[in-house]
Amino acid sequence: MLFINLNRKSSRPLTQQIYEKIRRDILNRELKEGERLASSRGLASTVGVSRNVVLEAYDRLIAEGYLEVRPKSGTFVAKGSALPVYVKTTDHDQRMLRTDDELQILDFRGGNPAIDQxxxxxxxxxxxxxxxxxxxxxxxxxxxxxxxxxxxxxxxxxxxxxxxxxxxxxxxxxxxxxxxxxxxxxxxxxxxxxxxxxxxxxxxxxxxxxxxxxxxxxxxxxxxxxxxxxxxxxxxxxxxxxxxxxxxxxxxxxxxxxxxxxxxxxxxxxxxxxxxxxxxxxxxxxxxxxxxxxxxxxxxxxxxxxxxxxxxxxxxxxxxxxxxxxxxxxxxxxxxxxxxxxxxxxxxxxxxxxxxxxHHVRKMKKIYRKRREVLVSSILSSFKEAKIIGKAAGMHLVVDIPGAVFTNDMVKKLKEKGVRIYPVVQYAIKKGLHEQQIVMGYGGLTPEQIVEGVEKLKVFLDGRK
Known part of the structure; x- marks a missing residue:
């Protein structure tokens, strides 16, 4: 059975509203494949519009393949016109689908510029x-x-x-x-x-x-x-x-x-x-x-x-x-x-x-220089034996932390704590030379976020000793 409530105050034409309602019901399987629709005259009488309005909507649905006309039988929902059944995800699945922004990840990705600027x-x-x-x-x-x-x-x-x-x-x-x-x-x-x-x-x-x-x-x-x-x-x-x-x-x-x-x-x-x-x-x-x-x-x-x-x-x-x-x-x-x-x-x-x-480059140089200084200061105060690798340029640096081994498992667990880092080894073709080094980008993080991220990294690494 097809129920259509028309909004006669809407700017959308009545034909468009009828078309969208039938199309949506077909895609969502509320109208089944092979189901017979009311005649154009009957549906027009039910919803209180002229028959031409319904005919126009039907013609469009037929042209797009949602409906088919069977001679002397009527108008039916065409086979294969519905979407596959959607399986609702669990709460756990929804958590897994959240973006880093929703999870408030402090992302030290090397190539992230300051989008807010x-x-x-x-x-x-x-x-x-x-x-x-x-x-x-x-x-x-x-x-x-x-x-x-x-x-x-x-x-x-x-x-x-x-x-x-x-x-x-x-x-x-x-x-x-x-x-x-x-x-x-x-x-x-x-x-x-x-x-x-x-x-x-x-x-x-x-x-x-x-x-x-x-x-x-x-x-x-x-x-x-x-x-x-x-x-x-x-x-x-x-x-x-x-x-x-x-x-x-x-x-x-x-x-x-x-x-x-x-x-x-x-x-x-x-x-x-x-x-x-x-x-x-x-x-x-x-x-x-x-x-x-x-x-x-x-x-x-x-x-x-x-x-x-x-x-x-x-x-x-x-x-x-x-x-x-x-x-x-x-x-x-x-x-x-x-x-x-x-x-x-x-x-x-x-x-x-x-x-x-x-002008923009001059402005960003000041911002990135400050963020680099904050990152270097936070790293050296948190990790006394750490070494900063790389010239004072760009939007990233490399940190060498003696005794740390940055495995994929460690990176995953650290992300669960709210910090995302990038081991140098993931960029290496020949493995075995960079296990204690990580890339830390500062372009896309504020000074406050940088300090917070380094503090979380320190707590995480101390907890693994």
């Missing part, structure tokens, strides 16, 4: 301006490599801030650094080809390379970054992947001497260096070291992102390519997603041109 008002204002003033072409299909306005702006910005030498045509706008690295891998690597990667290295990048069919050739790092003398000599890798400005996770900043040796290696092997310029804007001691791309633009593919500077939600990254790779990369990009949002690109271009990005 995103310049919403300024970004929203620029978005409104762009939507009102932008030429019509911005609202149509764009170029795979990105709109010219942003590429021109970025070329100037990267030259000024990171020492990158390029013209706008060498810049390709991507959906974050992740897509850029995926496309570079597709471009340069055939299945089974090796990629020389720093070890340890971010698991996200490692997974991108593995999923593309590449073999990983681990190259050890020390506290100053990758060791060029350990690069493979017998078999040429497709490229060498490095994070030179603040290595993840160990935090080293590569010296000019090692940078020169990297370039010499790429020239000798006739391959490329892929430079992920991870959180290079945030250096707290001395001046930032310029990009290695500026030393050899034909051997270095430069990758950057605004996810760490502004917000991961923007999904705005870019790569700077040697000229002979531009067309092949543009072709791949078109097949992946045609192009990134032209409106967001134009907003970002304005944001940079008007000086808002420089």
């Amino acid at each position: 995103f310049p919403r008002k300024k970004w929203g204002g620029l978005t409104k301006e762009v939507c009102g003033e932008a030429p019509d072409r911005i609202f149509g299909y764009g170029e795979p490599g990105g709109i010219k306005e942003l590429r021109v702006t970025l070329a100037g910005y990267l030259q000024r801030v990171r020492g990158v030498h390029c013209h706008p045509e060498q810049i390709m706008i991507t959906q974050g650094a992740t897509q850029a690295l995926r496309l570079i891998t597709e471009l340069l690597i055939r299945e089974g080809t090796g990629i020389a990667v720093e070890d340890p290295v971010t698991d996200e990048m490692r997974n991108i390379f593995i999923n593309a069919g590449a073999d990983l050739v681990p190259v050890p790092v020390d506290e100053d970054g990758i060791l060029p003398d350990c690069l493979p000599e017998e078999k040429k890798p497709g490229f060498v992947f490095v994070i030179l400005s603040h290595q993840f996770p160990m935090g080293g900043i590569l010296s000019i001497q090692r940078r020169v040796r990297l370039i010499e290696y790429a020239r000798k092997m006739n391959n490329y260096i892929v430079e992920d310029d991870y959180d290079s804007e945030f250096t707290y001691e001395g001046a930032p070291v310029p990009s290695i791309q500026g030393l050899d633009p034909e051997r270095v593919i430069y990758v950057g992102t605004f996810s760490k500077i502004l917000s991961p939600a923007l999904r705005m990254g870019y790569t700077v390519l040697p000229e002979h790779l531009i067309e092949k990369f543009r072709h791949l990009k078109w097949f992946h997603d045609r192009h990134a949002s032209s409106i967001d690109q134009l907003v970002l271009s304005r944001f940079i041109e008007e000086g808002h990005l420089d």
Whole structure:
């Protein structure tokens, strides 16, 4: 039996209300498969509407496959139109499905920026301006490599801030650094080809390379970054992947001497260096070291992102390519997603041109420096023998705590206590070297949360002795 209560004061048309009620009852199995519905005339009389209103709702449901008409028999609920029976989860299941925010987890993830500091008002204002003033072409299909306005702006910005030498045509706008690295891998690597990667290295990048069919050739790092003398000599890798400005996770900043040796290696092997310029804007001691791309633009593919500077939600990254790779990369990009949002690109271009990005970076450097100082102070006061690894840069550091062994079981139990940490060993390709080291990010936590998290870590580790 079908009961429909219409709200005649609603802005939703009566036909829409009837359609939604029948559709919902079918999906929830309140109307069974094969069940006969009232005739359009009969239902119209019951609910007090014209027959045409019901006919329109029925026609839509028939077109979408929810109902079927059987000649001389009537209108029936079609077979296969209901959702599977939903099994209600237990209270325990609901607890397991809660997010870290709901559980109030203090998450020391290394790549989390301070989301609460995103310049919403300024970004929203620029978005409104762009939507009102932008030429019509911005609202149509764009170029795979990105709109010219942003590429021109970025070329100037990267030259000024990171020492990158390029013209706008060498810049390709991507959906974050992740897509850029995926496309570079597709471009340069055939299945089974090796990629020389720093070890340890971010698991996200490692997974991108593995999923593309590449073999990983681990190259050890020390506290100053990758060791060029350990690069493979017998078999040429497709490229060498490095994070030179603040290595993840160990935090080293590569010296000019090692940078020169990297370039010499790429020239000798006739391959490329892929430079992920991870959180290079945030250096707290001395001046930032310029990009290695500026030393050899034909051997270095430069990758950057605004996810760490502004917000991961923007999904705005870019790569700077040697000229002979531009067309092949543009072709791949078109097949992946045609192009990134032209409106967001134009907003970002304005944001940079008007000086808002420089202002935001200066502001965030002060905030992140303070949070790093609080974390270092809390760690050293709580763990007298602990060692802080990594240069004063970025949004994370590594803590070495003698006597601690950070297993998966320990990480799980600590999370149950409200703190989430990241053992360095989970980023390592060769195991056995980093059991007492953890990555602690401070970008997404307030000073008060940092202190609370370290105190909980101290109590937890003391309780296991």
